[in-house]
Amino acid sequence: MKPVSPLAPAAFPVLPPIKGAEFAAVEAGVRYQNRKDVMLVRLAPGTAMAGVFTRSSTRSGCVRDCQAKLALKPAADAGAAIIVNSGNSNAFTGKVGDAAVAAVTGAVAEALGVPASRVFSSSTGVIGEPLPHERITAKVPDLVAALTEDAVEMAAQAIMTTDTFPKGAAATVQGEGGTIHIAGIAKGSGMIAPDMATMLVYIFTDAKISQANLQKILSRNVDATFNSITVDSDTSTSDTLLVAATGQSEAAEVKGTVAKAFETALAGVMRDLALQVVRDGEGATKLVEVRVTGAASDEDAAKVAFSIANSPLVKTAVAGQDPNWGRIVAAVGKSGAQADRDLLTIRFGDILVAEKGWRNPDYQEEQGANYMLGQELLFHVDLGLGKSKRSVWTCDLTSRYIEINADYRS
Amino acid sequence: MKPVSPLAPAAFPVLPPIKGAEFAAVEAGVRYQNRKDVMLVRLAPGTAMAGVFTRSSTRSGCVRDCQAKLALKPAADAGAAIIVNSGNSNAFTGKVGDAAVAAVTGAVAEALGVPASRVFSSSTGVIGEPLPHERITAKVPDLVAALTEDAVEMAAQAIMTTDTFPKGAAATVQGEGGTIHIAGIAKGSGMIAPDMATMLVYIFTDAKISQANLQKILSRNVDATFNSITVDSDTSTSDTLLVAATGQSEAAEVKGTVAKAFETALAGVMRDLALQVVRDGEGATKLVEVRVTGAASDEDAAKVAFSIANSPLVKTAVAGQDPNWGRIVAAVGKSGAQADRDLLTIRFGDILVAEKGWRNPDYQEEQGANYMLGQELLFHVDLGLGKSKRSVWTCDLTSRYIEINADYRS
Incomplete structure (x- = not known):
């Protein structure tokens, strides 16, 4: 057992369920044994997606794939999914790596009945080793069967590498006619520790908001949060931050003063997760x-x-x-x-x-x-x-x- | 006793005496006890000086003083001197620090009968502590009395801080009508380790060469040598490289093919000293x-x-x-x-x-x-x-x- 960072929070926080977001995690044996190492998130039809990624010129195949897919205009009622493995970053694995991304996201698309262009993936771990993608695709049926709104902490655990604690943060915003919930998870123990596939962040909200607005709010707050932490100055090939808004809150579409409150709350969750990554910086005591x-x-x-x-x-x-x-x-x-x-x-x-x-x-x-x-x-x-x-x-x-x-x- | 770096050369090299350059070192107790910590070099009238320095915006008073003095046009027959202490970098010490530089270089100027504008100084050690300059000025008479062409290794030892071995390198060039000698010493154990006042390099030659030409050759070769090493990426407030050409070789003024050979030889000495600094990088094993x-x-x-x-x-x-x-x-x-x-x-x-x-x-x-x-x-x-x-x-x-x-x- 690795000792937990002395800077860790006392416990994993209580994260509110996000309507339209279901989680599952399994043991696929990608590299680690006897622990969950793959997580799946199913996102309901109508979910808006936004993301920011590493600017590394040697970024991984998953990152390039996410970027290409986010640039597409999705059908209004398209669902979405996110699949993530730890133990292998599938970075610098050339065309074989690109094929592995296609195999994994394709298997999820088929199992969930969503277009492959709406299945986002991340991989975190050693660079330059071929990803044993068949170990992941073999577990897709188990993942789909296990999906539940309550498994977000398990998902946070499945994406850990040298992390010593799972990272989560949440916020609520009073919208017009209802409450908007935000819940996020992250991994990273070095912002910036390439062998370990580095920092991955997934934030979920039931807010009704367009993809364009969500991306704008996200991009505006990245510099003051995730781009303001450093453990060791080594930028990864795999840094990924995805935000999914399912639109299933009773609250009306996010705009006006609610938009301001929503942005403040989202930025707060981003900052909380960013600081948790530093708190789990490799070897950190301060x-x-x-x-x-x-x-x-x-x-x-x-x-x-x-x-x-x-x-x-x-x-x-x-x-x-x-x-x-x-x-x-x-x-x-x-x-x-x-x-x-x-x-x-x-x-x-x-x-x-x-x-x-x-x-x-x-x-x-x-x-x-x-x-x-x-x-x-x-x-x-x-x-x-x-x-x-x-x-x-x-x-x-x-x-x-x-x-x-x-x-x-x- | 500190263990010597496993990457250290087998022994301090034999450095040729440089006509017109005399060395001395004493125990002044600036910070360290029971070891030499101040060195003095006397350079004969007619010596050409050139230098390159840290570009840090918080560079030390000695560095600013050297830069100002090198910008002046010296009298043709002016002698020169270099005085260096270890144990205290006199950096970020404000106007008190500037006064200390003036006191030390002034005392040397008076004792040697050279203009203060031709006395160059360096200090290496902790940042932000007042330099006890009276401990140095009190020892100037002893330093002057001890000057000899053969004390260069002792000088190299006096400027060490966390260094585990003294650093020297030499070369000879066949000039027209005689041999040109080059001998250099350096300290540094981090190129780049601000508390320790970092990298200091002094190279001496008996070549006949103008200050302008010497500076040109020096500046041209800094990028490929000292600006191509890094121990820890931390640039110092005190990095100083001074070259003194006494002009006392029998060889004619350096020009034409000899100039090319001289530049190659000088660059070789610079590169050798630069690599010795990395070989003594703090904690280095490779x-x-x-x-x-x-x-x-x-x-x-x-x-x-x-x-x-x-x-x-x-x-x-x-x-x-x-x-x-x-x-x-x-x-x-x-x-x-x-x-x-x-x-x-x-x-x-x-x-x-x-x-x-x-x-x-x-x-x-x-x-x-x-x-x-x-x-x-x-x-x-x-x-x-x-x-x-x-x-x-x-x-x-x-x-x-x-x-x-x-x-x-x-």
Whole structure:
């Protein structure tokens, strides 16, 4: 048994059933033994789908297939499905891999009576190994037989790889004439850990909303949530986030003030799941928010925030509980963003550490050392140049990360 | 005693004396006890100086001072000097730090009778602590008294921080009417390890060459040498490379075919020192060349090479001797460079691992596993798109790196 991350939530949250979304998971033995490793979701006719994906130029066949299918205009009453396996990412597997995607999504389409163009798939695990797709297709009848609105936690467990806990989040929105529910699941233990097929996120809602609107709201909120986390700076070949809106809530179509509330709720679920991924970062013992303010541009704010959050020296200092703010200064310096030594301000939480090109004369090393004992840390850098800001979340870099990744395949 | 890197050369090389360059080192107790921590070099009148420095926006006061002084036109017969301390980087120390630079270089100028504008300094160590410059100035008379052409190895030892061995390299060039000698020393154990004040390089030659020509040759060769190594992707606030040409060789002024030979020899010394820095990378057990060919542009070649060389997942796989080529594919994908899955070729040394979007069908995992047991590895990625190429050198990422950097200040 792998130890659960010290940053894990106390328990898997209670997720509301989403009318029109049914879940199932089975043991298919793709790679792991004695655990569920394939999940299926059936989505009712009329479901709107939206998605965002890795921008990697070596992204997997499933990702390319999802992107192609989302670009099509579906029939208004088409159902949909999502099938996901862990243990093998089917990435960099060439035309054989593309054929495997077609075989798996085709089998689901036939079993559920939906067009293959509405069956979305993901695979997560080792790169470059042929996917034993017949092990998955052989289990499609069992999956279909097991579909139920209540199996979402089991689905979250089936997609885990090096994850130490299943990840879920939920929200409700008061719509016109009824309640809108949102429930999401995610996997990832590295945002960004290519061998493990990385981050997969599926969010379900019973909202009535068009595909175009759903995609717009989703795309608008990706930068501040999933694109603001980093465990190890290694972008995966398989990152996938799919949102399915079944339209089966009693509430009227999402628009006006409800649209604003819906967007806020969806963004909250996305942020919650994103932070859970960092909380399960490989080897993580601390969760760190890097908050950059006062940047000359949004691009500069992001450059500085990621330069700090991805710095191995900052991350090892966090692991060692060392208030080594000099490494933050160095990470600002290397970021390529506009910065001026004498305008820079650095805070640990509320503690003013450095300003005006110099350590705050009142700052005591013990204050910083005490602060670093906490499990959730805030590093706040103000560049003193403009009004742009960005927060990103990361974890520490520990020997456990090395152990996990030096030994993953052996 | 720290264990010496397994990648260290068998011994410090024999460096030829450089006429017009004298060295000394003393124990000043800047931070370390019972070891030499300050070195001084006196350079004869007529010495041409050239330099390249970190581009960090939070670079140290010494770096800014060197840059300002190199921009001045010196008197033809001005001598010069270099003074370097380890244990404290005097970076992010504001105006107090600038005053410390002036105090140290001023004391050397007075003792040697050279203009302060010709005294160059570096400091390497913790960031953000005031430099106890009076400990250094108090030792200037001892340094001056000890100057000798034969103390270059001692100088190399005095500038070490987390280095496990002193670094030196030399070359000779047949000039017109005499021999030209080149001797260089470096420190760094992270190219790029801000707390430790990082990489410092000093190269000396008796060549007769103008400052402008020396700078041109130096700048032309930095990208393929020092700008092609990475231990941990963390750029320092203090990186400094200074070249001093005393002009005291019997050989005539460097030009024509001799200039070509001199450039080749200087580039060779730079490359040798750069690779020694990687060989002493914190926690390193393997030296890796990442060679990218077939890129659409030079910029793309560099993006892909550094994306692989800085990938924590690639570097931990090397540490674990795992032939995990999927992580190389992922690093290509995240680089932002133009790449096409089906044109990519990956080799471990001469072993063809993957091509045409797929694992080479003849490749056996055992071949890769055997290859990874070596101490010096070559990862060759051909993008199949164009003619641009780039090699960079890196080391593996081990638990020892975490130990060194989680505990450095405690």
